[in-house]
Amino acid sequence: MPPVEWTNATLVERRDANSRCMVVRVRPDSGRVRPFVAGQFVQLGLPRPDGATTPDGRARLVKRSYSLASAPHEDGHWELCLAKVDAGQLTPRLFDLRAGDRLWCDDAPKGHFTLELVPREAPLAMVATGTGIAPFVSMLRHLRHAGERRSIAIVHGTREPSDLCYDAELRAADCTYLPLCSRAGDDWTGSRGRVQVALERWDELVAWPLDPARCHALLCGNPAMIDEVRDLLLPRGFALDTAKVAGTLHFERYW
Numbered sequence: 001m002p003p004v005e006w007t008n009a010t011l012v013e014r015r016d017a018n019s020r021c022m023v024v025r026v027r028p029d030s031g032r033v034r035p036f037v038a039g040q041f042v043q044l045g046l047p048r049p050d051g052a053t054t055p056d057g058r059a060r061l062v063k064r065s066y067s068l069a070s071a072p073h074e075d076g077h078w079e080l081c082l083a084k085v086d087a088g089q090l091t092p093r094l095f096d097l098r099a100g101d102r103l104w105c106d107d108a109p110k111g112h113f114t115l116e117l118v119p120r121e122a123p124l125a126m127v128a129t130g131t132g133i134a135p136f137v138s139m140l141r142h143l144r145h146a147g148e149r150r151s152i153a154i155v156h157g158t159r160e161p162s163d164l165c166y167d168a169e170l171r172a173a174d175c176t177y178l179p180l181c182s183r184a185g186d187d188w189t190g191s192r193g194r195v196q197v198a199l200e201r202w203d204e205l206v207a208w209p210l211d212p213a214r215c216h217a218l219l220c221g222n223p224a225m226i227d228e229v230r231d232l233l234l235p236r237g238f239a240l241d242t243a244k245v246a247g248t249l250h251f252e253r254y255w
């Protein structure tokens with residue numbers, strides 16, 4: 001009996017920031033993506049290396065979740081920012097794909113790391129590490145497309161300048177963009193260190209205060225960063241967002 005087809009999407013574009021970070025665009029076979037909210041994620045998948053199948057003959061897949069960088073109005077593809085995990089079961093194989101290769105993707109995005117409960121007039125302090133920048137790119141694209149001109153400051157911490165995979169777009173955007181690199185060479189003229197450096201210098205770098213009475217803070221990326229920045233912001237009066245209470249501090253952990 002021939003194997004049951006497991007793919008439902010095609011990788012149509014790939015841009016490598018460096019050997020460990022890339023931006024891809026994935027088009028579902030329908031040609032259109034399902035409606036979603038900026039900040040949500042989809043799963044990508046490839047067959048398990050052991051060739052395992054389901055009782056009906058479909059390949060069992062290794063799946064992982066990745067935040068969308070594309071905005072809801074970009075309805076011809078999903079755009080995602082991927083970091084290579086050398087010991088991972090999926091990302092090394094995703095990095096082997098080229099434009100035209102087939103893979104599996106969720107039919108519809110999921111997740112609650114969105115701006116739906118954030119007041120429309122509130123300034124946004126967005127803090128990301130690594131590929132955690134993706135949902136903030138999606139949110140920024142969506143807000144600007146929708147004509148919302150609220151104040152936005154984006155802090156992006158990476159190891160090296162080449163990891164700043166949306167650097168050109170964010171430098172050109174109508175926002176305050178604060179990139180930091182912890183292991184940059186001598187040719188890097190920007191800020192160095194972790195994202196906390198930008199938060200400690202906030203008043204000199206950003207035109208509006210990091211004040212929970214005015215703004216909301218959103219954190220995405222490394223869990224250690226989220227814990228440390230949370231502990232930095234809670235004493236300043238920020239309140240965690242929960243299922244029962246709408247707070248001023250929102251986060252999405254990666255891994």
